[in-house]
Each structure stands twice: as C-alpha cells, then as structure tokens.
Amino acid sequence: MxxxxxxxxxxxxxxxxxxxxxxxxxxxxxxxxxxxxxxxxxxxxxxxxxxxxxxxxxxxxxxxxxxxxxxxxxxxxxxxxxxxxxxxxxxxxxxPDLTRLTRFGGVGLTPACEKGHLEVVRELLSRTDINVNHTNFVGWTPLLEAIVLNDGGERQQQIIALLLDHGADPNMTDKYGKTPLTLAKERGFREIAARLIAAGAV
CATH class of the missing domain: 1.25.40.20 (Ankyrin repeat-containing domain)
Structure with missing residues (x-):
C-alpha cells in the first residue's frame, strides 16, 4: 500500500x-x-x-x-x-502559538481587528497574551488596521476601545510616520479620534 x-x-x-x-x-x-x-x-x-x-x-x-x-x-x-x-x-x-503569522505578517489579532470580528477580538484580548502592538509586513499594528481598513462604525469603535483597554499604544505610527489619530482624522472618524485622544494619543 x-x-x-x-x-x-x-x-x-x-x-x-x-x-x-x-x-x-x-x-x-x-x-x-x-x-x-x-x-x-x-x-x-x-x-x-x-x-x-x-x-x-x-x-x-x-x-x-x-x-x-x-x-x-x-x-x-x-x-x-x-x-x-x-x-x-x-x-x-x-x-496555540500566538506568534504564528498570517501571509501578510500579522498575528491572529491583526485580521480580526481589520475585519471587525468583535467577539474574536474580545476572546483574544481577555483570554490570551497575544501581542496587541505587533506590526505586520506593511507596518500596521492591529489598532492601525482597525482604523485604516474599515468603516469607523460602532463595531470598529468597540474594537478600538478594547485594544486601547488592553495596552494598544495609541501613538505607534505606520511606516510613513502617521499616527492612529492622524489616520482617524483623515478618514473623518470623529468617535475613534475622541477615543484615541482620551487614551493619550497625540
């Protein structure tokens, strides 16, 4: 055989x-x-x-x-x-090994934040020590993905609040030096910008 x-x-x-x-x-x-x-x-x-x-x-x-x-x-x-x-x-x-990367260099938290998977994000942040500030191959953290690659709606606002509550750095920039606050303002995401400012974003 x-x-x-x-x-x-x-x-x-x-x-x-x-x-x-x-x-x-x-x-x-x-x-x-x-x-x-x-x-x-x-x-x-x-x-x-x-x-x-x-x-x-x-x-x-x-x-x-x-x-x-x-x-x-x-x-x-x-x-x-x-x-x-x-x-x-x-x-x-x-x-599971929480450091394993997607083909775009993100940890599991990264695409979950990008795609608005609120319950998955909540599970990951409450039950694991996954790196909330991991940077993927294009220079984005989960926080930046949640801002740049979505619509700024209520689900994304909740995800961003969770990220900030669990240690996401509100001032980590993308590879061009743009901060989360700058990117949120450019997209007109006022609620997200307010959350970032409250968390110490500059």
Missing part, C-alpha cells in the same frame, strides 16, 4: 467531517499531521469546514495545531480570519 493510500482517507474524512471514518483512518503508522498538496493537514481541513467534533478529536489525538499550510493558515489563524468563535474556543485550551 502506498503512502497516498494511507494518508488520503484521513484527509478526506477530516474534510467531510466524518468522525467515525476519521478515527478508522488514523491507524497505527499513519501520520496525523500528513498534508495534501496545499499543505493542509487533517486538523486544518476540519477547521476550514467547521467540523468541530473532528477538530476536538484531532486535538485529543495530538495533532499539531500550529502547523501551517501553504498560505500560512492553521486552526488558530483560521478562527481569527473567519470570525469562528467556536473554533477559537476549541483551540485556545490546546495552547
């Missing part, structure tokens, strides 16, 4: 959410962290397709939750990118 014949049933079962088949496929000698051509392991596939029972079982069996695919996805980063609070709550007790 070839390696492909051994590995494919595991990945297929994870992608389909077929827990009994997944358990059967993980026979002695099968690598639980084997991947397909996209670099996706069983736990990544199960996470992408919201098969939470499969994710939980794979974690119990020792699957590598930090392993990333060809575009840098892993279960933790998938939860942050897709606003999957249930997945995030499954993964956090397993102790």
């Amino acid at each position: 070839t390696d492909a014949n051994i590995i494919n049933p595991l990945l297929h079962a994870a992608e389909q959410g077929a827990l009994p088949a997944l358990k059967q496929a993980l026979s002695p000698g099968v690598n639980i962290n084997a991947t397909n051509q996209m670099g996706r392991s069983a736990i990544i596939l199960a996470s992408l397709h919201q098969h939470y029972d499969c994710v939980a079982w794979l974690i119990e069996q020792g699957a590598d939750i930090n392993q990333q695919d060809n575009i840098c996805l892993n279960p933790f980063l998938i939860s942050c990118l897709t606003n999957d609070v249930q997945l995030l709550r499954l993964v956090l007790p397993a102790g």
Whole structure:
C-alpha cells in the first residue's frame, strides 16, 4: 500500500467531517499531521469546514495545531480570519502559538481587528497574551488596521476601545510616520479620534 493510500482517507474524512471514518483512518503508522498538496493537514481541513467534533478529536489525538499550510493558515489563524468563535474556543485550551503569522505578517489579532470580528477580538484580548502592538509586513499594528481598513462604525469603535483597554499604544505610527489619530482624522472618524485622544494619543 502506498503512502497516498494511507494518508488520503484521513484527509478526506477530516474534510467531510466524518468522525467515525476519521478515527478508522488514523491507524497505527499513519501520520496525523500528513498534508495534501496545499499543505493542509487533517486538523486544518476540519477547521476550514467547521467540523468541530473532528477538530476536538484531532486535538485529543495530538495533532499539531500550529502547523501551517501553504498560505500560512492553521486552526488558530483560521478562527481569527473567519470570525469562528467556536473554533477559537476549541483551540485556545490546546495552547496555540500566538506568534504564528498570517501571509501578510500579522498575528491572529491583526485580521480580526481589520475585519471587525468583535467577539474574536474580545476572546483574544481577555483570554490570551497575544501581542496587541505587533506590526505586520506593511507596518500596521492591529489598532492601525482597525482604523485604516474599515468603516469607523460602532463595531470598529468597540474594537478600538478594547485594544486601547488592553495596552494598544495609541501613538505607534505606520511606516510613513502617521499616527492612529492622524489616520482617524483623515478618514473623518470623529468617535475613534475622541477615543484615541482620551487614551493619550497625540
């Protein structure tokens, strides 16, 4: 039997959410962290397709939750990118590496702030010590992403308040030297500008 014949049933079962088949496929000698051509392991596939029972079982069996695919996805980063609070709550007790980066160089908090994933942001800030001031490849912190790449509405205001309450530096600039306050004012985000000023922004 070839390696492909051994590995494919595991990945297929994870992608389909077929827990009994997944358990059967993980026979002695099968690598639980084997991947397909996209670099996706069983736990990544199960996470992408919201098969939470499969994710939980794979974690119990020792699957590598930090392993990333060809575009840098892993279960933790998938939860942050897709606003999957249930997945995030499954993964956090397993102790994911919070320093793993997205393909754009952000930590999980970065895209969650950009995309307005309020509940994910709240979970991350209240339950982990993720770096709230991490700078991604384009020179933006989660706070800057929350300002620059969204609409300044109520959800973003709440995210910015959470970030500031949990230690986000209101004066960290982008790579051009622009402060969060400057960027908020340029976009006409008065409520956000007021929050930043109250937090010591200059």
